[in-house]
Amino acid sequence: MMTEGTFSAESTPSKPAPEQSWIKVWDPLVRIGHWLLLIAIATALITRGEPESLHQGAGYVVAGYVVFRLFWGIAGPEHARFENFIALPKATLGYLGGLLNGKAKRHLGHSPPGGLMVIALLLAMSATAATGMAMENKVPVPTIVQTLVPIELEAEEEDSPWEEIHEAAANLVLGLVFLHIGGVIAASIGHKENLVRAMVNGKKRAP
Template identity: 35%
Template structure:
């Protein structure tokens, strides 16, 4: 479920960001699908298996700072779920998609149709989301190099190939 939602959400972002006309019904419906995918993933984080649950990747700025310090000191511990920086990115992307969904919906209502700040917020959130996605991909590439675990492959196959002798956290 995690991988299906991940890649489906990536596809919705790619389609709406690069291929679909901004003010079209297709854009609107793809946005609703993206919002539904995030809702599904949030539910799965409550009821899914151990590594898919919120408890496997709690949002903790302090843990993220400590993890960054560990990286800078050469630590190569491997996380079975998201590392603390990755966890913050997950929540950031989810909140960004929710923000896009809310502002996108607002633009379809009589109250907010044509209201500049709503459109500007939608565009700003999208720009933030694209920046976040690029940072996410760079983080995955860096952590794959640092840890020796091909994280992108594990998001396709569902299996992390942990190098022998690796320390797990």
């Protein structure tokens, strides 16, 4: 015989699990620019001068993105602004240490290392685009650049003295891209969220 309490306990339906809430983090311009930049960098690295027009076109896309991102880092929405993600080295090291022991603080926008990567990529891409334009327009190498960076000025006529710096900057961009991919994978695993998907639909899990 069931008591009233037993009947009540058995007949009470279980509460449904709460639905996961999402927050819009990355605006459309950041997302479109991110993937367009990826295509442009891949095109520039694959074509490395052949065909020259395609290589230069990709370079101008990279240069255009840098100009846009500098503007958007000041005038864009919250998570796109530099003030939202530029952090001190101590915060970056603390986050990396936390990621290793599973205690890293989750950030809705860029994490401290992610913010540092944005700045590093912008600087490397600026150097790559600027030296590429200098090569294209046969700009003389300033004395201060010759002092800071050893450049072979007695190159063959068809070569540009900017070429060494351009190639070094391009290789730096490639290295940073691989480092960025590794960081995205590590953070996705550490915080149990798909950061690639977030850069597609703009949404991240609410805190």
